[in-house]
Amino acid sequence: MSDVMGLRRNYETDVLIIGGGSAGTMAAIKAKERFPGLNVTILEKAHIRRSGAIAMGMDGLNNAVIPGKATPEEYVWEITRANDGILDQRTVLYFAREGYSMVKELDSWGVKFSKDDRGDFIVHKVHMEGRYVVPMPEGSDLKRILYKKVKSRHITTINRVMATSILTRNNRVVGVTGLNVFTGEFVVIKASAVILTTGAAGRLGLPATGYLYGTYENPTNAGDGYAMAYRAGAQLTSLEAVMIVPLLKDYNGPACAYVAGPYGGYTADPDGERLTGNDYWSGELIMHMYQAKQRGQWPAFLKLDHLPEKDIAFIEHVLHSNERPSRDRFHANRGTNYRHRMLEMSLSEPSLCSGHSASGILVDEQARTTLEGLYAAGDVASVPHQYLLGAFVIGKLAGESAALYAKGASSSEPDPAQIDQEYERVYRPLHNSDGYHHEEVEYKIRRTFSQYSTPPKSGTMMNIGMERFRDIRMQDIPRLSAHDPHELGRTLEVPFILDCAEMSTMSSLYRKESRWGFLHYRLDYPTRDDVNGLYRTIVGRTPEGTMMVGQIPVPDPIITDKSSAPAQPVNK
Amino acid sequence: MTSVTKRTSPNVIVDRDKCIGCDICVQVCPMGILAMDKEKKAYMKYNECWYCLPCEVDCPVDAITVEIPYLVR
Known part of the structure; x- marks a missing residue:
């Protein structure tokens, strides 16, 4: 056992960012740029050199509005339709307008985008209507570039510390507790403003x-931020719109038919015919695939074998060198090759991720959550379909907003009793030497979510699932056992996963209609109800500590068709 | 404590002759599953690999090979 296990270490900062991935590093860089005199600290569960969803890079920005290629209004309308009307258009419009300047800034930092002979960005059409996809075929450098920017700006980074709770006082954020998963130290960080950039809930x-x-x-993105925000008193939204995406069969990387789309590749049925029409990731796409399966027109395949060699070689290079580079050896083991035949696809497990869907912490057009002093950006913040560029744009917004708040905020000491209570919770599994291993309890939660809460959904099934979750919470969570700092970290993720499972299932039970294509397809309410269903679900915690689901209205739309200009300027 | 162990083959393979004990793989592994043994050689300590490859790519002496784990082969 580590000799510093359980020792306390204290830090103090103005702005604290939890999670050093794409949104978190950008938030930190922009908070520091806004007010260079502020102390900015990134808390990272892994190491920021290789952390977050794009530790090994990314092949493109999927949703950039480049002048001359598309307009922000067209983009907002497209995303409104992909979300069946359930979104805050103000945040999406802000994102669409700010995307181009972010692309130019990344370009100036040395991120390599595809450009034409005149030096203009190449933009591909992948969505239903507009052109928004800016390829970065050499995007494997992205994480290294962000890491260098953070280091060059004197931003403090604390690696291998997993945040375990957000400290509050008088309904305001005052800091964070954490566990060093290498040494077992207990970390308390006093902060004036906190930004959650913890990514998706990927282990659901x-x-x-x-x-x-x-x-x-x-898998480091276990939903920690969703659960910590909920426990601290912030509201979350659209957790019924789970994310499901097309993968290669047996390999957990994206099939990425949309990467091949501009070159003529597509998602095919067993006869090699186009299955989905359009390969942009949406609930509608997944519904098309689900329906094809029900018809026996299954499995789906990634079809590239009809393309010229130079295009196949290029697509292969892009897919095998970015994001999930082990894809190359997966194909080598199987002896499969895009040139010889179509490759079998399947659908992913469900997760929560606003990057590709809508589930997240409720944020406004300044990236503020409903809890004072708490901000959120990236996959954990509900800005639908924001992808990587959204992590940067909303990350920047969160960094600047939080810096402004921290500059004007009066310092407040965390409550020692709250810290002691969390300390006791964090180390309890060390004392249960004959308790349950984290893997078994996590498996049981996720098996229950897969079997009872995954679309196609039904009220009867989800109610049984909720009973199982409550049993696990009462009987199994208190008996979790850990033997070293690493195990303790994994063990502390389990109740976060359970919170996410319950919040999503309760949101799904609340919405008695079907929406977002397959993502919230209910067998007992199979149609979309635009009379009663045009609201946003809200999950929150009552002062007594119970989970509550309710609804808030969808903010009045600014863009009501693809050519409409906004009624009034937004954020500018 | 009583427990049973499950035998499984590690899919992060370290060439012990090449490993110089620099610790970089341990630092960069997102899942934190690598560690140094008593002889200052890296090894896969926890069976939680995502086969994402930072350990292999960032190793300065090319001592690491990440295999696709059995069920995904």
Whole structure:
């Protein structure tokens, strides 16, 4: 056992960012730029050199509005339709307007985008209507570039510390507690403003790989931020719109038919015919695939074998060198090759991720959550379909907003009793030497979510699932056992996963209609109800500590068709 | 404490002759599953690999090979 296990270490900062991935590093850089005199600190569960969803880079920005290629209004309308009307258009419009300047800034930092002979960005059409996809075929450098920017700006980074709770006083954020998963130290960080950039809740369902951590999402993204925000008193929204995406069968990387789309590749049925029409990731796409399966027109395939060699070679290079570079050896083991035949696809396990869907912490057009002093950006913040560029744009917004708040905020000491209570909770599994191993309890939660809460959903099934979750909470969570700092970290993720499972299932039970294509397809309410269903679900915690689901209205739309200009300027 | 162990083959393979004990793989592994043994050689300590490859790519002496784990082969 580590000799510093349980020792306390204290830090103090103005702005604290939890999670050093794409949104977190950008938030930190922009908070520091806004007010260079502020102390800015990144708390990272792994190491920021290789953390977050794009530790190994990314092949493109999927949703950039480049002048001359598309307009922000067209983009907002497209995303409004992809979300069946349930979104705050103000945040999406802000994102659409700010995307281009972010692309130019990344370009100036040395991120390599595809450009034409005149030096203009190449933009591909992948969405239903507009052109928004800016390829970065050499995007494997992205994380290294962000890391260098953070280091050059004197931003403090604390690696291998997993945040365990957000400290509040008088309904305001005053700091964070954490566990060093290498040494076992207990960390308390006093902060004037906190930004959650913890990524998706990727360990919610069971993946087809057969490995608990063989998920589509980077498995470090276990939903910590969703649960910590909820526990601290912030509201979350659209957790019924779970994320499901097309993968290669057995391999947990994205099939990425949309990467091949501009070159003529597509998602095919067993006869090689186009299955989905359009390969942009949406609930509608997944519904098309689900319906094809019900018809026996299954499995779906990634079809590239009809393309010229130079295009196949290029697509292969892009897919095998970015994001999930082990894809190359997966194909080598199987002896499969895009040139010889179509490759079998399947659907991912469900997760929560606003990057590709809508589930997240409720944020306004300044990236503020409903809890004073708490901000959120990236996959954990509900800005629908924001992808990587959203992590940067909303991350920047959160960094600047939080810096402004921290500059004007009076300092407040965390409550020692709250810290002591959390300390006791964090180390309790060390005392249960004959208790349950974290893998078994996590498996049971995720098996329950996969079997009872995954679309196609039904009220009867989800109510049984909720009973199982409550049993696990009462009987199994208190008996979790850990023997070293690493195990303790994994063990502390389990109740976060359980919170996410319950919040999503309760949101799904609340919405008695179907929406977002397959993502919230209910067998007992199979149609979309635009008379009663045009609201946003809200999950929150009552002062007594119970989970509550309710609704708030969808903010009045600014863009009501694809050509409409905004009625009034937004944020500018 | 009583427990049973499950035998499984590690899919992060370290060439012990090449490993110089620099610790970089341990630092960069997102899942924190690598560690140094008593002889200052890296090894896969926890069976929680996402086969994402930072350990292999960042190793300065090319001592690491990440295999696709059995069920995904």
